[in-house]
Structures are given as C-alpha cells and as structure tokens.
Amino acid sequence: MRIEEGFQLTQIPEPNPYPSDLVLPSLLRRLLPASYCKTIDADLFRFGERITNEIRQVSELAEPPSLTQYNHWGQRIDELRTSEGWRKLKAIAQAEGLVGIFYEREFQEYSRLYGFAKVMLMVGDGQVVFCPLSMTDGCARILEVMGTPEMKREIYPRLISRNPDDAFTSGQWMTERTGGSDVSQTETIATPCSSSTAHGSEFKLDGFKWFSSATDSDVAVALARTGPAKDGSRSLSLFLVPLCLPLLRPAGTPRPSSTSNGILVHRLKKKIGTHIVPTAELSLNNTEAYLVSKLNEGVKSITPVLNITRIHSAIGSVGSLRRALSLAREYATVRTVQGGTVHLSNVPLHVAELAKISIIYRALAHLVFGAVHLLGKTECGVATSDEERRLRLLTPVAKAFSAEKACTAMEECMAALGGQGYMEETGIGRLIRDCLVEKIWEGTITVLSLDLVRATRDRTTVEAYAKWANAILSSCPTTLHQDISLALATLRTVLTEIIGVFSQPDALPPLVPRPALMLFSHVTASLYLLEHAIWSHKGNESEHKTDAEVFIRWVEENGMKAAGDDVRRMMESGVQRQNDDMAIVYGSAGGKAKL
Structure with missing residues (x-):
C-alpha cells in the first residue's frame, strides 16, 4: 500500500489563539477599562493571526546554538552562532513591543496586562525567547528606577525599543558554582577604577558565572563583591556589564567578540530543555562594568529583576499549558473512534479529562494575571499599600504554583493525543521539557515557599490579604450564593486556616512552608475564580454558569482538601518525622535531623 492510500489522519486545526481561548478574552474584559478594551482586543486578535500564519512557521527554524572558541590560527574568538529562527523570534517579539509595551x-x-496577554499567546510557539526578554524587562526596570542619567539616555531606550536593528537584550548573571539562589558565597570580585565612564562609576570584574542565559545579549546585570567575603550577601553590589566593547556602535557595525571585554565562554550548557537558549559558563577577566546600585546593596537592588522574571516565569508556565491544551482540545474535534463514527469531542470520558485540565488552566491564568494587575499598578504608582503587600505575597506564589501544576497538566494533554502526542512534531514534548525549568529558574518551589514565609513576617501583609479575601467573599450576590454555597463554605474555612498558619511565621515547624505555599495558592486561585464568577454573574455574561461551575470544581475537586491535610500533618510533625525522612532517604545509619 502506498502511504497516500488508506486511512489518513486529519491535521489538527490551528485557530487564532486569542478568540479561541476560553479564559483570556473574558478575563481582560473584567480587568481592563472599557475605553481600552476595544484597542487591546483588536491588537490581540491581529497578533493571534500573526502567531498562526507567521510565528509558528518561524519557530520551526529555531535550532540550538553553537560555539567556536578558537579560530584556525589558534586565537581565542568565542564565536557564538544562533539560528535564524531564534533571531527572528526575538526580532518579532521586540517589534511587537513585548518589552516596550510595559514602559511606553x-x-x-x-500596560502590564496588555503586554503579558501578548506574551502568553506567543509563549507556546516562542521557543523560550522570553527568557532573554524577561531579563531585558528586568534590566529596563532597574535602569528606569536607579540607572545613571547616561544609562537612562543611551541604554534604557534600546532595552525597550521596538526596532530590532538597534534593540538590546539583557542577561542576568547571579548563579555561581557555590550555589543557585544562595548568592552569599559569590566569588566574583569588583575592583573600582580610578576614573568614571560615560555610563557611571567603572569597575573591573573577575570571577566565574556558572549559569548565564542569553549569552548572545548586549548587556547583563551581575552581582559582584565590593566588600569583605565574611559579610556574605551584604557586601554585593549590582553592575551593568557590556558583553562586548564598544557597547554603542554605529548601525551596521559587526558585533565584536565577547573577548573584547574579557568575557570568555567556557562552554555551552547541556540542558534537559530550553535547547534553543544559549546558556553558558562564563569567566570574567578584568571585565568592564558600571555600578548601578549603591555599594553593597546589590541584592536589594536586583529585587525588581527577580520579581519581574518570576512573573514572566509564571506566564511561561501558563502560556505553555494554554498551547498544549489548545492542541488537545482541537485534536478531539477531528479524531474519530468507534470505527470512525464518533469524534473524541463527543466521548464523555475523554472530555471529562480535558475539563480537568481546563480548570487547572483557568485557575492558573486568573492567579497569574491577578499578580500582573498588581505589578502594573505598583509600577505606575497607583497601587494602594495593601495592593503592594499582596503583590509581595503573590509573586513567589504565582511562580511556584504555576510551575508545579502546569507540567503535570501538559502531560495529560500529551496523553489526550495518544501516540501522536508523544511525537516531537506536535510540540507538546518540547513544551514540557522547556517548562520544567520553571520549577528551578529564579527559585525552586521550596525556596519560594521560604520567601512567602519571609513576606508574612510583616503582620500588615497578612492582614491586607485577609481584608481583600473577605471583601470578595462578602461581595457574592444572593442569587449566586445559593448555587455555590457549599464551595463558599469550604473556601471560608480554608481561608481562616491558612491565615492562622501564617499568623506566627517564625514559629512554623520546618516542614510546613512548602505545603503552606500550596494551600495558600489554592485559596488565592479560588478567590480570583470567585471574583470572576461574581463579575460574570452580575453582568449576565454568556459563560456565567460555567464560571460558577469552574469555581465549585476548583474548590471541591482540585486538591485543596489534600493541600490542607498536608499542612495540618506538617504542623503536627516533630523531629521524629524528620528523623524518619532521613532514614527513608539515607537508611537508618544515615544520621538524624539537626535541631
């Protein structure tokens, strides 16, 4: 039989990702003023068409980078080559304003809601291009807030430019061999120079950066030690580092090698995913850099970068799930079973599994865009103090919870396509591999759970969260209350419990922070889904009954009870459980937990 003969699989339809999404359009209608909705809605529709008709094809051209360290004369050149697809995707994102929107x-x-909506639509086909663009976003925010006048005049405009020919991207160099999130043992030393450059106080950096993403960027923000090592993270300062010199060159001038600024690329990293991103080990050798922060305030100064990249990370998780779910949902409309007589979309058992994934996607999207909304208000100086406090809580929560839930849900999307889902051509495998990094990059879930505990040490932060939560609960109209009363009662009970857990954060048993973050995430996502269901009900939106059902199922069926059980179990645990953990992991001779 010829391959063209016999049964032929039907190609999955590729609708415009914006209007076909069941979450984003209504979420934006709720959050955006009516005066902005029409313009933003039209641009998201246009951008969705570009994703379908152009970006998806460009994505196919993306290939892993390569590194040539020496030329045939034995000279060190460290020539990094990236693929045409990678470069085009970056250029498209820049031209679409996917840094610029945030600062225009x-x-x-x-503007944050608008820009991140575009990011979420493109993430699934973007080949992790938002890794460097997220760090560019963070760098732009640092220069906007604390850059020197010269940085603001000459570098900041390029970081937010929509012209790919002169736009800059930025890396972020914190991780060294001594640790990931723990920067207290940073070995990179900054030595002041006798004179200043046009960009500010000049230093020379010497050290080794072990995990440097976006090695093809124009600049990077980096931590280096400007005080005694015994002071740990308190003696670090923040620097802007050109990847090659001169940094500002006439248009069309070839890019010099990174060796021009004493940056040697030791090797490209071999990663499980994000293969397209040029991530490298770099040595800095008398490398020119410009002081951004006040001396020895580097960790505090780099916080805006971490907050922004954590939100990007959360959007990356949710956007990847959006793409995988879209593939699974559309596949069910064309794949027939039972002798070709029934589409999968009409098989109740199959649709039930897709509904479970869809509820997770809806919950994560509302949670993350809740944080995005607060970020935009905070950056524009219109957030209340209570909203700023809530953003402090939501930033680590949105990042950690999205990373935890999205990959598992994408595995179910893969299974929903059967054997086709396991094929590389569908892209779901790549999405899962790439998304796994979100459980690690910018803080593991455990690290972020400890960050949440630190945030709750400010009593007013917990009080602000409780005030917001109770305001949403009390706003539920009677006509909706009667339909969701059991879920509301459950949510009220668990809300009281999680607020009680964080009432004395310094007294928490050591095993509580991670399960507490999970329970806090479940509760917060529930509140955002409730807020949306209330809006939908009051406005008699076409999906108002579905929105209420999503809230009910999220509260009752998606792990909140189990998360609460975990917290209670860990609250009651003592050192014996920790010793038992040691024995389970290392054997009975492995020692005991240290008090």
Whole structure:
C-alpha cells in the first residue's frame, strides 16, 4: 500500500489563539477599562493571526546554538552562532513591543496586562525567547528606577525599543558554582577604577558565572563583591556589564567578540530543555562594568529583576499549558473512534479529562494575571499599600504554583493525543521539557515557599490579604450564593486556616512552608475564580454558569482538601518525622535531623 492510500489522519486545526481561548478574552474584559478594551482586543486578535500564519512557521527554524572558541590560527574568538529562527523570534517579539509595551505605558497601569496577554499567546510557539526578554524587562526596570542619567539616555531606550536593528537584550548573571539562589558565597570580585565612564562609576570584574542565559545579549546585570567575603550577601553590589566593547556602535557595525571585554565562554550548557537558549559558563577577566546600585546593596537592588522574571516565569508556565491544551482540545474535534463514527469531542470520558485540565488552566491564568494587575499598578504608582503587600505575597506564589501544576497538566494533554502526542512534531514534548525549568529558574518551589514565609513576617501583609479575601467573599450576590454555597463554605474555612498558619511565621515547624505555599495558592486561585464568577454573574455574561461551575470544581475537586491535610500533618510533625525522612532517604545509619 502506498502511504497516500488508506486511512489518513486529519491535521489538527490551528485557530487564532486569542478568540479561541476560553479564559483570556473574558478575563481582560473584567480587568481592563472599557475605553481600552476595544484597542487591546483588536491588537490581540491581529497578533493571534500573526502567531498562526507567521510565528509558528518561524519557530520551526529555531535550532540550538553553537560555539567556536578558537579560530584556525589558534586565537581565542568565542564565536557564538544562533539560528535564524531564534533571531527572528526575538526580532518579532521586540517589534511587537513585548518589552516596550510595559514602559511606553500607553495604557497606564494596564500596560502590564496588555503586554503579558501578548506574551502568553506567543509563549507556546516562542521557543523560550522570553527568557532573554524577561531579563531585558528586568534590566529596563532597574535602569528606569536607579540607572545613571547616561544609562537612562543611551541604554534604557534600546532595552525597550521596538526596532530590532538597534534593540538590546539583557542577561542576568547571579548563579555561581557555590550555589543557585544562595548568592552569599559569590566569588566574583569588583575592583573600582580610578576614573568614571560615560555610563557611571567603572569597575573591573573577575570571577566565574556558572549559569548565564542569553549569552548572545548586549548587556547583563551581575552581582559582584565590593566588600569583605565574611559579610556574605551584604557586601554585593549590582553592575551593568557590556558583553562586548564598544557597547554603542554605529548601525551596521559587526558585533565584536565577547573577548573584547574579557568575557570568555567556557562552554555551552547541556540542558534537559530550553535547547534553543544559549546558556553558558562564563569567566570574567578584568571585565568592564558600571555600578548601578549603591555599594553593597546589590541584592536589594536586583529585587525588581527577580520579581519581574518570576512573573514572566509564571506566564511561561501558563502560556505553555494554554498551547498544549489548545492542541488537545482541537485534536478531539477531528479524531474519530468507534470505527470512525464518533469524534473524541463527543466521548464523555475523554472530555471529562480535558475539563480537568481546563480548570487547572483557568485557575492558573486568573492567579497569574491577578499578580500582573498588581505589578502594573505598583509600577505606575497607583497601587494602594495593601495592593503592594499582596503583590509581595503573590509573586513567589504565582511562580511556584504555576510551575508545579502546569507540567503535570501538559502531560495529560500529551496523553489526550495518544501516540501522536508523544511525537516531537506536535510540540507538546518540547513544551514540557522547556517548562520544567520553571520549577528551578529564579527559585525552586521550596525556596519560594521560604520567601512567602519571609513576606508574612510583616503582620500588615497578612492582614491586607485577609481584608481583600473577605471583601470578595462578602461581595457574592444572593442569587449566586445559593448555587455555590457549599464551595463558599469550604473556601471560608480554608481561608481562616491558612491565615492562622501564617499568623506566627517564625514559629512554623520546618516542614510546613512548602505545603503552606500550596494551600495558600489554592485559596488565592479560588478567590480570583470567585471574583470572576461574581463579575460574570452580575453582568449576565454568556459563560456565567460555567464560571460558577469552574469555581465549585476548583474548590471541591482540585486538591485543596489534600493541600490542607498536608499542612495540618506538617504542623503536627516533630523531629521524629524528620528523623524518619532521613532514614527513608539515607537508611537508618544515615544520621538524624539537626535541631
């Protein structure tokens, strides 16, 4: 039989990702002022068409980078080559304003919602291009807030430029061999120079950066030691580092090698996923850099970068799930079973599994865009103090919870396509591999759970969260309350429990922070889903009954009870459980937990 003969699989339809999404359009209608909705909605529709008709094809051209360290004369050149697809995807994102929108602020505090909506639509086909763009976003924010006048005039405009020919991207260099999130043992030393450059106080950096993403960027923000090592993270300062010199060159001038600024690329990293991103080990050898922060305030100064990249990470998780779910949902409309007589979309058992994934996607999307909304308000100076406190809680929560839930849900999307889902051509495998990094990059879930505990040490932060939560609960109209009363009662009970857990954060048993973050995430996502269901009900939206059902199922069926059980179990645990953990992992001779 010829391959063209016999049964032929039907190709999955590829609809415009914006109007076909069951979450984003209504979520934005709720959050955006009516005066902005029409313009933003039209641009998201246009951008969705570009994703379908152009970006998806460009994505196919992306290939892993390569590194040539020496030329045939034995000279060190460290020539990094990236693929045409990678470069085009970056250029498209820049031209679409997927850094610029955030800082042009045409839509004021809602610019973050608009820009991140575009990011989420493109993430699934973007080949992790938002890794460097997220760090560019963070770098732009640092220069906007604390850069020197010269940095603001000459470098900041390039970081937010929509012209790919002169736009800059930025890396972020913190990780060294001594640790990931723990920067207290940073070995990179910064030595002040006798004179200043046009960009500010000049230093020379010497050290080794072990995990440097976006090695093809133009600049990087880096931590280096400007005080005694015994002071740990308190003696670090923040620097802007050109990857090659001169940094500012006439248009069309070839890019010099990184060796021009004493940066040697030791090797490209071999990673499980994100193969397209040029991630490298770098040595800094008398490398020119410019002081951004005040001396020895580097950790505090780099916080805006971490907050922004954590939100990007959360959007990456949710956007990847959005793409995988879209593939699974559309596949069910064309794949027939039972002798070709029934589509999978009409098989109740199959649709039930897709509904479970869809509820997870809806919960994560509302949680993450809740944080995005607060970020936009905070950056524009219109957030209340209570909203700023809530953002402090939501940033680690949105990042950690999205990373935890998205990959598992994407595995179910893969299974929903059967054998086709396991094929590389569908892209779900790549999405899962790439998304796994979100459980590690910018803080593991355990690290972020400890960050949440630190945030709750400010009593007013917990009080602000409780006030917001109770305001949403009390706003539920009677006509909706009667339909969701059991879920509301459950949510009220668990809300009281999690607020009680964080009432004395310094007294928490050592095994509580991670399960507490999970329970806090479940509760917060529930509150956002409830807020949306209330809005939908009051406005008699076409999906108002579905929105209420999503809230009910999320509260009752998606792990909140189990998360609460975990917290209670760990609250009651003592050192014996820790010793038992040691024995389970290392054997009975492995020692005991240290008190």
